[in-house]
Amino acid sequence: MIRRLAILLAMLTALAGCRNDGPAATAETSPAGHAYRLLFLPGNEDVSIHVAWPTDRAYRAGVNPAAPHVGVDLILAGGAEGYPAGETGERFADLDAEASLYVAVADHVIGELTAKKANLDEAIVIANAHLRAPGLDQAWFERIRGGFAKTVAESQAQPLNAGFAALRWAVLGDQPLRAALSLDEPGVIESLTAADVKAWHKEVITARPEAIVVAGALDARAAGAAVDALLAGLPATGREMARAAQADWTPRRILLHRPEADTATLSFVGPLPPTRAPGEIEDLILVGALGGGDQSVLFKAVRTELRASYGFGAGLANYTRELRVLALSGQVVPERLADVERAVRKAYAGFRAEGPGGDLAARKAPLLEAFRQLPEFVIDVANAELQGRLDGYNPGRALALPEELEAVDADSLAQRLREGWPSADDLIVIAVSPDADALPGACVITAPEQAADCP
Numbered sequence: 388m389i390r391r392l393a394i395l396l397a398m399l400t401a402l403a404g405c406r407n408d409g410p411a412a413t414a415e416t417s418p419a420g421h422a423y424r425l426l427f428l429p430g431n432e433d434v435s436i437h438v439a440w441p442t443d444r445a446y447r448a449g450v451n452p453a454a455p456h457v458g459v460d461l462i463l464a465g466g467a468e469g470y471p472a473g474e475t476g477e478r479f480a481d482l483d484a485e486a487s488l489y490v491a492v493a494d495h496v497i498g499e500l501t502a503k504k505a506n507l508d509e510a511i512v513i514a515n516a517h518l519r520a521p522g523l524d525q526a527w528f529e530r531i532r533g534g535f536a537k538t539v540a541e542s543q544a545q546p547l548n549a550g551f552a553a554l555r556w557a558v559l560g561d562q563p564l565r566a567a568l569s570l571d572e573p574g575v576i577e578s579l580t581a582a583d584v585k586a587w588h589k590e591v592i593t594a595r596p597e598a599i600v601v602a603g604a605l606d607a608r609a610a611g612a613a614v615d616a617l618l619a620g621l622p623a624t625g626r627e628m629a630r631a632a633q634a635d636w637t638p639r640r641i642l643l644h645r646p647e648a649d650t651a652t653l654s655f656v657g658p659l660p661p662t663r664a665p666g667e668i669e670d671l672i673l674v675g676a677l678g679g680g681d682q683s684v685l686f687k688a689v690r691t692e693l694r695a696s697y698g699f700g701a702g703l704a705n706y707t708r709e710l711r712v713l714a715l716s717g718q719v720v721p722e723r724l725a726d727v728e729r730a731v732r733k734a735y736a737g738f739r740a741e742g743p744g745g746d747l748a749a750r751k752a753p754l755l756e757a758f759r760q761l762p763e764f765v766i767d768v769a770n771a772e773l774q775g776r777l778d779g780y781n782p783g784r785a786l787a788l789p790e791e792l793e794a795v796d797a798d799s800l801a802q803r804l805r806e807g808w809p810s811a812d813d814l815i816v817i818a819v820s821p822d823a824d825a826l827p828g829a830c831v832i833t834a835p836e837q838a839a840d841c842p
Contacts, residue, residue: 410762412772412783417611421618423599424782425610426772428762434603435501435769436511436617439777441597443628444587445493445567445707452567453535453576454587455496459488460531461584462592466522473527475517484510485766492705493567494630495777496591500617501766504604511616518592519620528581536576543571546645546819547652547716553643553835554656554817557635559706560839564632568706571835594618595625598776602769634658634710636809640816641841642829650697651724651820654716655731657809661709663778668792669803670703672750676743677701677735678715684743685715688734689727699731708777713808724818724825736811739804742797751792758788 411427444450463486466472479486484502491497498518502510542548552569559565566572596618601610636658660666678685678701689699699717706712715735719727743750761768768785775784784791817838818826830841 410768410786412786413607414782415607415611417614419615419618421594421596421599421611421614423601423610423614424772424776425605425607426600426602426762426768426783426785427604427606428602428765428768429604431602431604431763431765432503433501433765434504434507434601434605434613435499435765436613437598437600437602437769437773438498438596438617439491439495439598439773440498440591440593441494441625441628442496442591443494443626443630444591445564446630446632448563450587451575451579451583452563453532453570453579454583455490455591456570457528457532457535457576457579458584458587459490459496460535461523461528462488462517462521462588464531465524465527467516467520468522470513470516470522472522472524475513478513479510482506482510486510486514493564493707495597495708497773499766499770507613508616511613515617515619518617521588523581523585523588525581528584532576532579539570539576546648546650547654547718549645549835550643550652550654550817550819553641553819553832553838554654554815555706556836556838557639557641557815557817557841559632559634562632564706569835589622590626592621593625594621594623598773600769600773600776602765602772630707630709632707632710634706636813636815638813638815639841640826640829641838642818642820642823642826642831643835643838644821644823644831644833645819646821648819648821651719651721651818651822651825652716653719653724653727653731654714654817655735655814656712656714656817657814659703659711659713659809660807661711661778662774663708666803666807668754668788668795669800670807671754672747672795673743673800673804673808674701674703674713676745676750677738684734684738685717685731688730689717689719693723693726693730699727715814719818721820721822721825724820724822725827728816728818728826732811732814735814739808739810742801742804747795747797747800751795755789755792758792761785761788 408429413425415425416422463475486500488498500514555565555569599614685699697718701715704712771785823831832838
């Protein structure tokens with residue numbers, strides 16, 4: 388009897404394991420003391436490790452703000468002991484692995500390493516060498532710096548981006564954060580040195596990241612060992628973050644006069660709550676309904692009905708993790724600029740008062756499908772979990788997004804519009820036009836920095 392009972396209990400335990408063998412999230416600590424989140428994804432051949440290092444460089448005067456943008460590429464391309472410059476990409480490709488470093492808004496540098504489970508140890512050795520002691524090859528530094536300078540110059544020459552540069556002057560004024568976001572100070576990229584990048588690397592890439600996520604078919608013991616190996620030998624000390632910045636969202640109407648522009652651009656911008664506050668899922672639904680395609684409210688109001696634009700859309704963006712913005716923008720026929728301003732303001736006011744309307748289930752469907760498929764894509768789900776960790780959410784938010792989405796209803800959308808979104812009269816208007824008189828009553832400027840003085 389005892390034998391049969393033991394067998395029965397074993398069978399029940401096995402069945403329980405089968406019911407719970409799907410994706411799961413836990414908070415773990417590695418043997419070396421690194422806190423991390425583990426997304427267990429059974430059956431996934433790949434493992435992805437994501438690390439977020441905090442930084443406040445963009446908020447500080449006296450440092451070159453271009454260093455992070457060049458540095459993230461130079462660390463992986465500039466070689467390390469035993470790894471000649473320019474060959475790391477090929478080594479990762481041979482392992483069927485990927486590695487990247489990038490600047491995430493102004494507050495973090497994020498590293499991602501993804502490899503087949505069988506090749507993970509070797510990929511970690513390569514990545515650790517470059518994080519711990521990068522060669523920062525001078526020739527590669529100059530190549531990367533030159534390419535980055537060209538990309539920034541091309542972007543700044545575009546009328547829409549010139550308008551957003553003016554907006555940053557209006558909102559942020561003469562602060563280090565504005566200069567770091569715009570990178571428009573004369574010679575700021577050209578004056579960057581390899582020594583600047585070296586100092587940035589020493590300051591930021593330490594053994595004290597703010598968040599770590601491991602995703603894949605690894606148990607906690609293997610995941611903890613991988614985290615420790617990746618961060619081995621990095622400096623144990625970090626720096627206390629001082630991210631002070633002031634934003635002035637006083638509504639203004641500004642026109643940047645660009646006589647050489649072929650067409651005009653028009654943007655409406657206002658603040659939104661940061662993603663650490665509830666309402667991010669509502670924002671995704673709302674911004675799609677407002678300006679996410681040819682059936683959106685703005686497209687119909689400006690392109691279909693007014694026939695005065697090449698298209699008008701809406702999007703979400705971040706200056707920092709705390710300073711998040713809603714932007715409505717598009718290209719406009721210059722002589723219809725004032726008409727489009729009125730039409731967009733009216734359409735937005737109506738949308739904020741009445742909500743998106745239509746079939747909410749149909750609006751949710753694309754997001755729901757994406758959220759349900761997220762655990763199948765190891766890099767994407769690890770990134771989503773990392774962002775959730777940085778926003779203070781509990782472990783497993785990336786896996787619980789379908790349930791979070793299903794909880795959204797017409798009332799929560801209306802509340803979000805009412806309490807979280809700016810009113811039509813609170814939006815800042817930025818136009819770029821070849822006609823200085825295209826927006827009557829606007830503050831007319833000829834250079835983005837003049838927007839700081841617009842009333």
